[in-house]
Amino acid sequence: MSESAFRPASAGTSGPLLSVRDLHTWFELRQWGFLRLGHVRAVDGVTFDLKRGESVAFVGESGCGKSSLARTLLGLHRPTSGEVVSEGRSLGTLSGSELKAYRAGVGYVQQDPYGALPPFMNVRRILAEPMIVHGIRSREEREARARQVLEEVRLSPADEILPKFPHMLSGGQQQRVVIARALLLEPSLLIADEPVSMLDASVRVEILNLLHSIQAKRNLTLAFITHDLSTVRHYANRIFVMYAGRIIEQAEVNDLLEHPQHPYTQALLAAIADPDADNAKHQRDVPAGEPPSLLNPPPACRFHPRCPHFMAGLCDEEDPPDFEPRRRHWSACWLHR
Amino acid sequence: MSPWRERLRQLSRYPSAIAGMGMIAVLVAIAIYAVVAIPYGQALELWRGGEPWRLNPVNAGPVWVDRLFGGDMPRTIVVDSDEAEVEEERFDGGRMVRIPLEFDYESTGFPSGINLFVRSAFEESEPFVRMTWHRPDGEEIQLGGRAMSRQDRVSFSQDWTLERRLGEVAHVALFAVPDEQFERAQPGEYGLTLDAILFEEDAEIAAELVVYGRVHGIAGTDHQRRDLMVALLWGTPVALSFGLLAAVGTTITTLIIAAAGVWYGRWVDAVIQRLTEVNMILPLLPILVMVGTLYSTSIWLMLGVVIALGIFSAGIKMYRAMLLPMREAPYIEAARAYGAGNARIILRYMIPRILPVLIPTFVTLIPTFVFLEASLALLGLGDPVLPTWGKVLNDAQAQSALYHGFYYWVIAPAVLLMFTGLGFAMLGFALDRIFNPRLRAV
Structure with a gap:
């Protein structure tokens, strides 16, 4: 990129790629345009670091704030408070052109590949758009780079794919185009929001493997958001478990999957359907109730109304801090006190 | 095959579309011929009347009508x-x-x-x-x-x-x-x-x-000995360009404003909506009559007023309804994520999406503006110097043409107006079926 390359990662800098500090992303709810009804606390106090070249997964039920977190990291939502720090600068303080440059450094892969591609553009145009936005004027260069990323996502022959419109591609091909588009500007962070949940089971693994191999080859940081714990083990180094806008547990992937600490994580893992014949014989314990309203979240520990280990007077009165019950394994639960 | 080429191909399956395009082609050919054969300045000069027409009879009918009825005029x-x-x-x-x-x-x-x-x-x-x-x-x-x-x-x-x-x-x-x-x-x-x-x-x-004599040329003459052919020929480019410019002007501005309102939301949208609502109850024709009476009846001023009043037209409500769901479309979110600016999102990502639905409306809109110009001319607010179909009708009415039996004077411009309307309508309805597939089953 020609512009003053302010990017989440320029080679040679050590330290985290992205630091998120006490991030809150709230959405104001209004009636008739002026009556304030309150806030939807989609992201409500989240702190973590993303290291270069690692692959992390954000896991949680729908409505737990994973996607809002992703959009805040992309600069699509303004944080209500807290900050996202990249290259020592907070996202909120960036000027328009700096924010644009930052965005070039963050790739975004969405859930619905068909919706993510403008239906009135062909693949050539779709891939050219980000480059035009970022000032790559030479048509030859755009064409060359488009062909290169298409090859990288294993869509070939490029001559056949480039003139096609999204509806002429299969779901898997569409998602590959989305990934290609995300890679065009050579990002250092790739955010994938449930990248395979809308795809046929048969192509899911292919796409996940593709993301994994691209991450390894380009040494980029991959943050993928999922509610599917069963695939996480193979593609992520670290897991963040989110509940009601907060990260309640984080650890290395194997440690977390084998020794879940937080009661919510335990329940989540118990709900995974193992291909095991014994499953038919016993009923699993799934926490009763529904995910809490983000408009009026329960006080203190958000999970306490559903928690089997609820301790009255503590869990509903004081926010649990991040305990470290195992080495490099944090859990926000009073049980570890 | 691109969707546009595909749609063009489909168009060839509708005989009405072919006929409509043929009619439009005829009109365009007449317009081109008129502009080439009688340059603009000469047309104005001729239409002013007087000396150039001294050898023409007054109120003579077309020769071919006389011939058709075996007359001996x-x-x-x-x-x-x-x-x-x-x-x-x-x-x-x-x-x-x-x-x-x-x-x-x-x-x-x-x-x-x-x-x-x-x-x-x-x-x-x-x-x-x-x-x-x-x-x-x-x-x-x-x-x-x-x-x-x-x-x-x-x-x-x-x-x-x-x-x-x-x-x-x-x-x-x-x-x-x-x-x-x-x-x-x-x-x-x-x-x-x-x-x-x-x-x-x-x-x-x-x-x-x-x-x-009592017959003259293909179109006959009027009360000032002017050959009506000049007005009928020159009325074609005037009508087509007025209709096209007005349709383009109102559609594009309306579309961009609707998209901007949807995209920016909040007070921008609110202001646009209120302006539209106010504009919707303003009567177009009386305002045009007022401008024409008090200021000038130049056709280009009228065009400007028509476009200005058409910017915040009811179309905004329709486009807004079509654009609102698109605001949240994932591909627009993706575009923001790779840094596309507001203008780019409005012009490149929102508008192209509803363009296909718009094209039939646009095509059928053209003749309504042609008719509007004719109505204005008929009300005596036609351009003072340009020959138009509406002005021929206005002259005919002022001279009681039908009372005196000069049918050709009224029928020729009226037929041309209807021909224009029919051509664009037939093409527009066929386009509507292609671009709005829900209508196709009917």
Whole structure:
């Protein structure tokens, strides 16, 4: 990129790629345009670091704030408070052109590949758009780079794919185009929001493997958001478990999957359907109730109304801090006190 | 195959679309021909009337109509003294010139008028001309004599003394079969002999006799002798460009404003919505009448007002409804994520999405503006200098054309207007079925 390359990662800098500090992303709810009804606390106090070249997964039920977190990291939502720090600068303080440059450094892969591609553009145009936005004027260069990323996502022959419109591609091909588009500007962070949940089971693994191999080859940081714990083990180094806008547990992937600490994580893992014949014989314990309203979240520990280990007077009165019950394994639960 | 090419291909399956496109092509061809054959300045000059049309009859019908009904209407006959066998006789201090203007009259219908145009050159003394009318049966009628100025015109048909003497207006009386109460004209060899006395050695005289017919050209003429063909031809590019510009102007601005309102939301959207609601209850035609009456009736000013009032038209509500769900479309979120700016998102990502739905509306919108221009002209607010179909209709109405039986004067512009409307409507309806597939099953 020609512009003053302010990017989440320029080679040679050590330290985290992205630091998120006490991030809150709230959405104001209004009636008739002026009556304030309150806030939807989609992201409500989240702190973590993303290291270069690692692959992390954000896991949680729908409505737990994973996607809002992703959009805040992309600069699509303004944080209500807290900050996202990249290259020592907070996202909120960036000027328009700096924010644009930052965005070039963050790739975004969405859930619905068909919706993510403008239906009135062909693949050539779709891939050219980000480059035009970022000032790559030479048509030859755009064409060359488009062909290169298409090859990288294993869509070939490029001559056949480039003139096609999204509806002429299969779901898997569409998602590959989305990934290609995300890679065009050579990002250092790739955010994938449930990248395979809308795809046929048969192509899911292919796409996940593709993301994994691209991450390894380009040494980029991959943050993928999922509610599917069963695939996480193979593609992520670290897991963040989110509940009601907060990260309640984080650890290395194997440690977390084998020794879940937080009661919510335990329940989540118990709900995974193992291909095991014994499953038919016993009923699993799934926490009763529904995910809490983000408009009026329960006080203190958000999970306490559903928690089997609820301790009255503590869990509903004081926010649990991040305990470290195992080495490099944090859990926000009073049980570890 | 791109979706657009695919849709074009589909279009060829609708006979109505082909017919519509054919009609539009004919109109475009006429428009191009008009602009090429009669340059803009010349068209304005011609339409101002007067001198260029002196050889045309007043209110003459089209020739082909007369032919169609097997009529025997006379054409205009022009006899020039340059082609006549002029006899000269000199005398002391001057000359005597005899100019026999002879012509063959073939019709049994009466002509619509007789004029004699005389051009003379002299120093001081005007030439004196005595006029004698020769009928085919050999009879001679004295039409009197008078002194002629340099550019003179003798209107026999408006000579009341002559009319009283002959018992009927000159162009009837001079052509009637004798003793038949002026019921039909007598075909045969006619002549007007001018006996001019020139009182100077170097004086010159030339004359042109015009016997006006009752049919003229393809379109006929109006009350100012103007050939209606000029207005019908030139009305085509004017109508098409007015309709197209107004449709383009209103659609594009409306679309961009609707998209901007949807995209920015909040107060921008609120302001646009309120402006639209106010604009929707403003009556377009009375406002145009007011502008035309108080300011100027130039067609380009009218176009400007039409577009200005069309910007915040009801279309905004429709486009807004179509664009609102797109605001949250994942591909727009993706575009923001790679740094596309607001203008790019509105113009490149939102508008193209609803463009296909818009094209049929756009095509059917063109004739409504053509009709609007005609309505304005009919109300007397037509462009003061440009010939348009609406102005022809306005003239026709002002001259009570239908009362007098000049049907051609009303029918020709009306047919052209309907032809335009039909062409665009047929294409538009076919496009609607292609671009809005939900209609196709019906």
